[in-house]
Amino acid sequence: MIRRYGEQVRRGQRYRLRTGVYAILEQGGALLLTCKEDDPTDIQLPGGGIDAGESTLQALHREVFEETGWRIAAPRRLGAFRRFVFMPDYDMWGEKLCHIYAARPVRPHGPPSEPGHRALWMPIADAAPRLGNAGDRAFARAFAEAGRTRGRAAA
Template identity: 55%
Template structure:
């Protein structure tokens, strides 16, 4: 059973299952994150939905490159969580199954190519306090307490 993080599903609401892969990316000085700009800067672990035919690792490489501009190596699965959310960019309610990895950023290839995304490095405590969802925060806290 995958742990639910965040609010429970709303009774009688239909949710579409959406699997994704997300990365904790330790770097000198903290952790590499992505910020999605909108009405506010939503700070997130880089990652996103798994496309048909992709493995979680392929998704991780693609999404980190799109959202941060960095290439990564040695992804290691840390665990998973699920959350029930509305995804306005897709106009749908989703049960997101989020697999979290830790990986080593190897080199910056470009600026982020995902629209409205910026890459940023934050110290661990600031990253944990600033991250936009409870599942990402849970995994950042666990990783930081055991590795940093």
């Protein structure tokens, strides 16, 4: 069973399935995130919808590059969650199936290619509570906690 976060399903509302992939990109205790230039408080994990004919990993690489300008390596799946939301960019109600991966940011290749996006780095402890949806926050917190546990085990 895939955990659901966010709003309750609205009775009688039709939802269109939108499968997406999102990345937790950590380097030196900070996360590489994205926000829209017109709303810098709406902080998100980089990612988005998987296009027709595209694999999950192809979409992950494309979306991270479009929203941050960075290339990534060594993706590993952490899990998935669902949320039911109105998607204003598409003028539709969506059942978002969100696949979450951790990957290593390799290097930037310039600014984000997707108009209106801005990449930003934020300490993981600050980032996790500021992410724009509860599913992203839960995965970022679990990732941070697993890192603290790995750090104690290595010490």
